[in-house]
Amino acid sequence: MSAAPHESARTPVRSADELAWEALLSPDTGSTAESLLGAADPKVGESAEQPRRRGRPKVDLLAGLNPAQREAVLHAGSPVLVVAGAGSGKTRVLTRRIAYLVGERKVHPGSILAITFTNKAAAEMRHRVADLIGGRAKLMWISTFHSACVRILRSDINRFGLSRTFSIYDDADSKRLMQLVLNDLGLDPKKYPTRALLSWVSNQKNELIDHETAASLATSEQDRNNAAAYAEYQRRLAAANAxxxxDIIMTTVHLLQAFPELREQYRRRFRHVLVDEYQDTNHAQYVLIRELCSTELSDAAGHAGETERDGELGRDSEHDVEPPELMVVGDSDQSxxxxxxxxxxxILDFESDFPGARTILLEQNYRSTQTILNAANAVIVQNENRKPKRLWSEAGDGPLITGYVADSEHDEAQFVAREIDKLRDEKQLTYGDVAVFYRTNAQSRAFEEVFIRVGMPYKVVGGVRFYERREIRDAIAYLRAIANRADDVSLRRIxxxxxxxxxxxxxxxxxDLAARERISFGDALRRVDEIDGLATRSARLLTDFAAFMDAHEAMVTNGVPADQILLSVLEKSGYLAELSGSEDPQDETRLENLQELIGVAREFVAEATPVAPGDFELTAEDLAGLTAEELAELALLTGVDPQTGELATAATMPAASDPGESASEGSDPDGEPEDGSLSLAAGAPEPDPSLGAFLERVALVADSDQIPDTNESAGVVTLMTLHTAKGLEFDTVFLTGLEDAVFPHQRSLQAVGDEDRAESSSRVAAYGRAGGAGSKRRDSKELEEERRLAYVGITRAQQRLYLTRAVVRTVWGTPQHNPPSRFLNEIPERLIDWRRLQSATTSWRNTSATSRSQTTWRARPGAGSYGGSGGADGGSPAFGSGRRTAKEVPVLAAGDKVLHTRFGLGKVIATSGSVEDPRADVDFGSHGIKRLAVRHAPIEKL
DNA sequence: CCTGACCTAATTTTT
DNA sequence: TTAGGTCAGG
Known part of the structure; x- marks a missing residue:
């Protein structure tokens, strides 16, 4: 391969220990693992006077890393952006760095905050770090943004007048709430679809725009109404204490901004902040990071006065603590x-956001063959406005990519199954080495059917989420209503x-009573006797229900663990009885799901109940290993008494929590530590089996069934969406459904060339304020994102990559013809070995024996599967111009223009349906996309 | 207040 | 295809 492209031209900012380490490293390949191992100890001693406690075997944290990776691991002093290409070992760098910080730079684990994109990634990182540095890893905050923010909020939310027992509303809850709002405001649901409104609101929040500001910024009537809905939505959320x-991110940012002394606490506390998948952070998350890590102490002028107050409080503000060191890792191509x-x-503005920042580029790929990388590069290079970056590998070319054109999605699945079996026989692959990717969850179905039939073990990751099933949501709603009386949405659900x-x-x-008395629905429920004219029967039923709820609220107050409350709720409410008495076979599954939920709760409680009480605390042994200076530092950072290891700060900290709440230990359903201040133990999850803790876990940790658990899934083919695949790798990858309208997804195609028209649609308005200028690009933003998704998918493969598509795909029960994905065209032909070029059921123009399918496709974007828009050849069985009734039915193909009596000019996007009843999806611009019954619609082909 | 028939709409990705 | 929502009738 060519010369290693990693050396950064910039002058690095070096700290003492970085220099020390760098001195150990011969410029490049010279340094062997042994020399590092041998040399590491004495030098490190310079920065830490004492040998480390616990005779943990010295791990060479730099072993196997290339110079750029080492640089990243060792970096010190300035904010740093690690631009890491796919498969360049960024996770490895992050974990090594964390271990290095703790093990060599003697950073206390409690002062490390590492943000990952998913909970699963967090768990994995925790695990890997623990492998390197042992149990101390428990003290670190390694979590998603949301989990971290919730922890911050739980401590200090009361400053905003909310209770710490707040509910966390997921998208479905939000949707319900928004529907109520729309109802109340009387907004036309046609003009203000819930979906679009929520999206709009979400965008406002991501931009940290509160509803008042949104209202003041509104120029159009639509914006004003959106803002009104936003305001009402927020009001209801607040009323529900949810x-x-x-909000979780936005409120945390507001909290830190409104209380500078609090922000300073966290700035002192965290010495290192690391963010993975930085390309997937939104504006609010960026601001959060900035609040924590910016070198400019107070960026907003409004904070200046408060900072002084900070001084008055006697906090050591003249001891001007450096902000945490920030390292973010990301790849804009994988956004x-x-x-x-x-x-x-x-990512693009990191260097201007954080002055003095520096960038380290990781371009060497350790995962895939060069062939696969070439394909990935060829695809991603089609995106404009991107910083050029080329991945390279030393892994060799490897086999060609295999292409396959299937007749149907069924055929596609059969091919995949056959191929996996074949590979398994020949190459001794395990099923676990194979993954099948698709764009949408619905596509998993065909694979499942076929895999079941041929007896191939598989596992679908993601899909219909456990916590989205109705019975689960019901159960959770019960629990939430019990834990949080103000939670109207949950209460009314059940x-x-x-x-x-x-x-x-x-x-x-x-x-009505609730509205009249300005109390929550839950409180009103306890006062039904105040309602006039209520049927006695109704009153009795309501009272009974209230009593039921009261009894369970009492259980919460008494600290009954979550699993018992759940079980009691399900039984006493009659929920289980209803399901088990039902004939419906679906209800049986529901019962099983509830059983599983109970199991989850049980497990949660078992885990949350500390076995060894000292597990999560700073033990004497921990303290013994620290130098006096470290102890002092620790005290400063965390407020832990160096003598006892106990929280010494409850009294001295600024009122961090509502005294009423923390005074009585029994009545705090959260079981949180007494004050909201920063304890060292807060580095680890609190061992809290309470209902509140369980609900928090449920809200934040989406999936109970997780991704490859090495041993468990060793013998199992993994099926998942491309999004889910991010961050994973497999020896063999099947990238399926490569058809325009499937992947890239239909919605990303609609906007192509129509961006100006599209802006009037509320959907696009909701996505409005993304970054750069809306220049005339060839591809829509959405399409570019799909392309990045393709890039992600391709780069998951280590050795073998398969690209498949189906000529006919049944969507919602109707067969649909889609042209090949444009991404296929973008991959150089020489990289692909087409196992099958065309469907048996269609006749394609084939200009020469050697011509690749792509040549044909390239002939026309949009001509779709019709080999020419004339339709004369009647290639597709589903759309023949054959039988026809009295009226002349136009034969339509993608790309055709039509005139509709009502909607005007439109362009055919796709066709579907049957001979008897052909359908066409037509884009009428501002009138939107319509699926028309060709036979009946008042259209004329142009 | 409940049930069942009908109709419709919506189908991306995740914390 | 299906999961929800609405409406009429019991």
Whole structure:
């Protein structure tokens, strides 16, 4: 391979220990693992006077790393951006760095904050770090943004007048709430779809725009109404003592901004902040990081006065603590969550956001063959506005990519199954080496059907989420209503589930009372006797229900563990009885799911109940290993008494929590430490089996069934969406459904060339304020994101990559023809060995024997599967111009223009349906996309 | 207040 | 295809 491209031209800012380490490293390959091992100890001693406690075998943290990786691991002094290409070992760098910080730079683990994108990634990192540095890893904060923020909020939310027992609303809850809001405001649901409104609100929150500001910024009527809905939505959230996912970040930022002394606490406490997948952070998350790590102490002028107050409080503010060292790692080419507000601006502007920052580039790929990388590069290079970066590998070319054109999604799945079996026979692959990727969860179905039939073991990751199933949501709603009386949404969800004779009327009566008295629905429920004209039967049923809820609230107060409360709720509510008495076979599954939930709760409680009480505390042994200076430092950072290891700060900390709440230990359903201050033990999750803790876990940790658990899934083929695949790698990857409208997804295609028109649609308006200028790009932003998704998918493969598509795909019960994915065209032909070029059921123009399918496809974007828009050849069986009735039915193909009597000019995007009843998806611009029945629609082909 | 028939709409990705 | 929502009737 060519010369190693890692040496950065910039002058590095070096700290003493970095220099020490660098001195050990011969410029490049010269340094062997042994020399490092041998030399490491004495030199390190310079920066830490004492040998480390616990005779943990010395691990060479730099072994096997290339110079750029080492540089990243050792970096000190300035904020640093590690631009890491796919498969360049960034996770490795992060874990090694953390271990290095703790093991060599003597950073206390309690002062490390590492942010990962998913909970799973957090768990894995925790695990890997623990392998390197042992149990001390427990003291670190390694979590997602959301989990970290919730922990901060739980300590200090009361400063905002919210209770620490707040509920966390997920998207489904938010949706429900927004529907209520829309109802109340009387907004036309046609013009203000819940989905779009939520998306809009979410964007506001990501941009840290509160509803008042949003209202003041509104220029159009639509914006004003959006803002009004936002305001009402927030009001209801607050009333329910709830936060939605976006609030968790936004509120944390507001908290830190509103209380500078609090922010300073965290700035002192965290000495190192590391963020993985930085390309997937949104604006709010960026600001959060900035608040914690910016070198400019107070960026907002408004903070200046407060900082002084900070001094008055007697905190050691003249002891001007350096902000935490920041390291972010990311790859803008793998940014696939822009739809959710992530912005690569954060990466692109890192150096101006954090003055003095430096960038380390990791371009060597350790995962894939050069062939695979070439394909990935060829695809991603099509995106404009991207910093050039080329991955290279020393792994050799490896086999060609295999291409396959299937007749149907079924055929596609069969090919995949056959191929896996074949590989397994020949190459001694395990099933676990293989992954099948698809764009949408629905596509897993065909694979499952086939895999089941041929007896291939598989595992679907993701998919219909456990916590989204109705029965699970019901159970959770019960628990939330019990834990948080103000949680109207949850309470009303289960008010009459299972049926207990409380209908709309009774519910409305309670709601009226609540509105009149300005109390929560839950409180009103306890005062039904104040309702006039309520049927006695209804009143009795309501009272019974209230008693049921009271009894369980009492259990919470008495500290009954979560699993018992759950079990009691399900039984006493009659929920289990209703399901087990049902004929519906689906209900059986529901029962099983509930059983599983109970199991989850049980496990949670078992884990949360400390076996060895000292596990999560700073033990004497821990302290014994620290030098006096370290102890002093520790005291400064964490407020832990160096003598006892106990929290010494409750009294001295600024009022961090509502005294009423912390005074009585028994009544705090959260079981949190007495004050909200920063304890060292807070580095580890509190061993808390309470209901509140369980709900928090449920809200934040989406999936109970996780991804490859090495041993368990060793013999199992993994099926997952491309998004889920991020961060994983497999020997053999099947990237399936490579058809325009499937992947890239239909929605990303609609906007192509139509961005100007699209802006009037509320959907796009909701996604409005993404970064750069809306220049005339060839591809829409959405399409570029799809392309990055393709890039992610391709780069998951280590050795073998398969690209497949189906000529006919049944979507929602109707067969659909889609042209090949444009991403296929973008991969150089020489990299692909087409096992099968065309479907048996269609006749394609094939200009020459050697012509690749792509040549044909390239002939026309949009001509779709029709080998020419004339339709004369009647290639597709589903769309023949053959039988026809009295009326002349136009034969349509993607790309055709049509005139509709009502919607005007439109462009055919795709076709579907059957001979008898052909359908066409037509884009009418501002009128949106319509699926028309070609036979009946008032259209004329142009 | 409940049930069942009908109709419709919506189908991306995740904390 | 299906999961929800609405409506009429019991």
């Amino acid at each position: 936060l939605d996912f976006d 696939i969550y822009a739809f959710r507000g992530a912005t690569i601006r954060n 008010l009459n589930v299972p049926k207990r004779g409380i209908g709309d009327k009774a519910e409305g009566a309670v709601a």
